[in-house]
Amino acid sequence: ILNVEQSPQSLHVQEGDSTNFTCSFPSSNFYALHWYRWETAKSPEALFVMTLNGDEKKKGRISATLNTKEGYSYLYIKGSQPEDSATYLCAFVLNTGFQKLVFGTGTRLLVSP
């Protein structure tokens, strides 16, 4: 069973705070690492797809880094806003056979005004 772990499970910050989450995944047979944003009562939406060790991606105030050799990725949110409140999921794509997407359990972020 593939183990994709995310920490922390939940986080409550104040508007304007910067925050970061961790996704840990197996360092062998790496194909890709995805980040998704999942708002309550909606469907997950893709933020980043990362494939190369050392990759850094940025979208507005959100950025992500990737270390495939040690098996972790960080997601950063700079200056959190209430609209950033959501669950952030990472997903690992294994490079064996059919490349299926396996999700972590997510980090739930709540940003208070």
Next chain:
Amino acid sequence: NAGVTQTPKFQVLKTGQSMTLQCAQDMNHEYMSWYRQDPGMGLRLIHYSVGAGITDQGEVPNGYNVSRSTTEDFPLRLLSAAPSQTSVYFCASSYSAGGSYTFGSGTRLTVV
């Protein structure tokens, strides 16, 4: 609008009944997957497909069946519903193995 369409949005079944959750995409995506979402468990992969006629099992396939006769459609069949299958089901598709997935709006299923 282009995307992934799931039907129905809500369904209540009695134990032992069978039903099919429908999933269709109009983006010509080869990769399609079914996930279930349970509290504290995240999204768990049930079955997936890498093209018409090719399917494989995910983490939690027992009690579910799939087929992929066309690129567009990937239905999920519950053979004999059990209360443990009460969950929210998501269908998702992608253009490539490592590409980002587009999700449907989900089906909330309750088995009583």
